[in-house]
Amino acid sequence: MRLIKSLGLVGCGLLACVPAWAAHAYAMWGEPALPAGFAHFNYVNTNAPKGGEIRLVSNLRISTFDKYNPFTIRGNAPAYLSTMMFDSLLTGPLDETGVGYGLLAEDVQVAPDGLSATFRIHPKARFHNGKPVLAEDVKFTYDTLVGPFVSPGYKTLLIEVAGVDVLDERTVRFRFKSPNRELPLTVGGLPIFSRDWGVEDGKAKPFDQVVMDIPIGSGAYKIGPVNFGKDITYVRDPQYWARDLNVRKGSANFDRVLVKIYKDNTARLEALKAGEFDLMRFFSAGDWARRVNGKKFDSGELVKGEFQNKLPSGFQSFVINTRKPLLADRRVREALGLAFDFEWMNRQLFYGSYTRVKGLFGNTMCETTGTPSAEELALMEPLRKNIPDAAFGPMFVPPTTNGATTLRDNLRRAQALLKEAGWEVRDGVLRNAQGEPMVLEYLDSSETGIKTFSSWLRNLQKLGVTLKFRAVDFALYQQRLQKFDFDITTIAYQGTSNPGQEFFDMFGSAAADQEDSGNFPGVKNPAVDALIKAMVSAKTKEQMLPACHALERVIAHEHYLIPQYFSAAHRMVYSAWRLERPQIAPPYINGEPWVIDNWWARMPPLATAPKKP
Numbered sequence: 001m002r003l004i005k006s007l008g009l010v011g012c013g014l015l016a017c018v019p020a021w022a023a024h025a026y027a028m029w030g031e032p033a034l035p036a037g038f039a040h041f042n043y044v045n046t047n048a049p050k051g052g053e054i055r056l057v058s059n060l061r062i063s064t065f066d067k068y069n070p071f072t073i074r075g076n077a078p079a080y081l082s083t084m085m086f087d088s089l090l091t092g093p094l095d096e097t098g099v100g101y102g103l104l105a106e107d108v109q110v111a112p113d114g115l116s117a118t119f120r121i122h123p124k125a126r127f128h129n130g131k132p133v134l135a136e137d138v139k140f141t142y143d144t145l146v147g148p149f150v151s152p153g154y155k156t157l158l159i160e161v162a163g164v165d166v167l168d169e170r171t172v173r174f175r176f177k178s179p180n181r182e183l184p185l186t187v188g189g190l191p192i193f194s195r196d197w198g199v200e201d202g203k204a205k206p207f208d209q210v211v212m213d214i215p216i217g218s219g220a221y222k223i224g225p226v227n228f229g230k231d232i233t234y235v236r237d238p239q240y241w242a243r244d245l246n247v248r249k250g251s252a253n254f255d256r257v258l259v260k261i262y263k264d265n266t267a268r269l270e271a272l273k274a275g276e277f278d279l280m281r282f283f284s285a286g287d288w289a290r291r292v293n294g295k296k297f298d299s300g301e302l303v304k305g306e307f308q309n310k311l312p313s314g315f316q317s318f319v320i321n322t323r324k325p326l327l328a329d330r331r332v333r334e335a336l337g338l339a340f341d342f343e344w345m346n347r348q349l350f351y352g353s354y355t356r357v358k359g360l361f362g363n364t365m366c367e368t369t370g371t372p373s374a375e376e377l378a379l380m381e382p383l384r385k386n387i388p389d390a391a392f393g394p395m396f397v398p399p400t401t402n403g404a405t406t407l408r409d410n411l412r413r414a415q416a417l418l419k420e421a422g423w424e425v426r427d428g429v430l431r432n433a434q435g436e437p438m439v440l441e442y443l444d445s446s447e448t449g450i451k452t453f454s455s456w457l458r459n460l461q462k463l464g465v466t467l468k469f470r471a472v473d474f475a476l477y478q479q480r481l482q483k484f485d486f487d488i489t490t491i492a493y494q495g496t497s498n499p500g501q502e503f504f505d506m507f508g509s510a511a512a513d514q515e516d517s518g519n520f521p522g523v524k525n526p527a528v529d530a531l532i533k534a535m536v537s538a539k540t541k542e543q544m545l546p547a548c549h550a551l552e553r554v555i556a557h558e559h560y561l562i563p564q565y566f567s568a569a570h571r572m573v574y575s576a577w578r579l580e581r582p583q584i585a586p587p588y589i590n591g592e593p594w595v596i597d598n599w600w601a602r603m604p605p606l607a608t609a610p611k612k613p
Helices: 081-086 135-145 152-155 183-188 267-274 285-291 332-337 343-350 373-387 407-422 448-463 473-480 500-508 526-536 541-558 592-598
Strands: 025-027 052-056 101-102 105-110 116-121 160-166 173-177 221-227 231-236 258-259 279-282 302-306 316-320 424-426 429-431 440-445 466-471 487-491 559-565 569-575
Touching: 025 429, 052 267, 052 279, 052 592, 101 105, 101 183, 101 279, 105 183, 116 135, 116 183, 116 569, 135 160, 135 440, 152 466, 152 500, 173 267, 231 487, 279 592, 316 332, 316 592, 332 407, 332 559, 343 429, 343 448, 373 526, 373 541, 407 448, 440 448, 440 473, 448 466, 569 592
Parallel strands: 052 258, 440 466, 440 487
Antiparallel strands: 025 101, 105 116, 116 173, 160 173, 221 231, 231 258, 279 569, 302 569, 316 487, 316 559, 424 429
């Protein structure tokens, strides 16, 4: 593993071995853009005034919250809590990928053999209770996150971590089971909390009983006034330990961040138009095109902003649950995808605002095209018995209805695949050899979803497939997803420029039967496991890319997912009378968190429209 700089060690015993010196940042590939001692990130306004308030609407699809602990399985925590209250050892900038600069850690050292990462904690780092952040707190956080009471996604994410050693009061080392270039960023990005969180009468409660205990983090904000079922306010800590640190200059500018909760999308939109909050992000192309209007837009008080970005496209998809017998055959899954007419939907419903998702790694260096390279084939050939033959040919491209191919052509191909799989239409219903009908359920947490996907349902009916739309409240929806109690649903997977350990949670065999894991399609494929392992253990970019490509080919040709669509812009309405923003929008902006962290309040807010010059 190539390091940012050559690193030296002083002679010492195993646990007392402390780096002689280390680097200000860690980069997976190459060098970080900013040198040691840099003044601030390039995209922030260091002269932004501190003060004022931003009023937001919750970005979560939950009607309320019932806990302050964002890490445990049961219940729902408030929106934005984790990112606002917990600092991490490293922090990633919004204009680079695969890089972490020191936050809680004043420096980081990755061992030459890649088997450990050592962090030295900043001497000024403090929790909200005034106590210093120490190595024991970092170890406590890790031990808790891999413990029995936390969402299993953390355990999967950290499965390649062998353990954590406290080398001295402010120095902590993470040991890895094998070299993995991403792991220093993974552990460096963990939200760190105090050992005092959940302690009562000198005794720590089991972590699943730490529910309404106020989190003890070290972030820029604390929990302020709360109206349960209505809103929560985060208040800026005036004593925030990192307020003058280079990675935090120009950030956390609002004194108060008020997050309101609305149970109904229509009520939320009307509240925005009435000026009840200052910013709202839109995911509905229909709302954005036809319903974002009114007097406050005409006056210039509310502004529609489309913020272009270079983020990975992600892979929002229909997820097909292969645990269900009717969906276990790859040919059936492919046939379902052939009935999805994206071009018609984009034209008729989305005003042409979306682009089709093609695979796992769109808009990144891992995106796959063409036929497999020699390096990809070297990984795939030993696994051939578990890989579809089609994966050894051209990369799968989602079916289209533009140009030479029509929906009729796609449905004919789907009909042929279903017949190969033993399904034929009898009495207008698709049945297998046993006479069992093809009846499936699409699970959603909103009744409005039927409007979007009704065309797909109609196309499936032409094949004799009955797809029933089932809308349930979000709490039940979450519960059913956790137990994998669905046939088909939609998951908006976030993309990444540096794929790693999280793919074991999404597609690894070990996660397939682990309740509340991210393996929603139930993938149990030794070839997928092997390719993920090759991807995360790559020591160079040249080793990682063929593994990424091979993995993307297998997932695509197995048809576990039916790709949907994405937008390369964040659509946000904001109050130009109450908010101001930096001139530079960095390429990897993350929506509302960018606003919370880098925008600021207009001081004072405008009461009327500004006069024209």
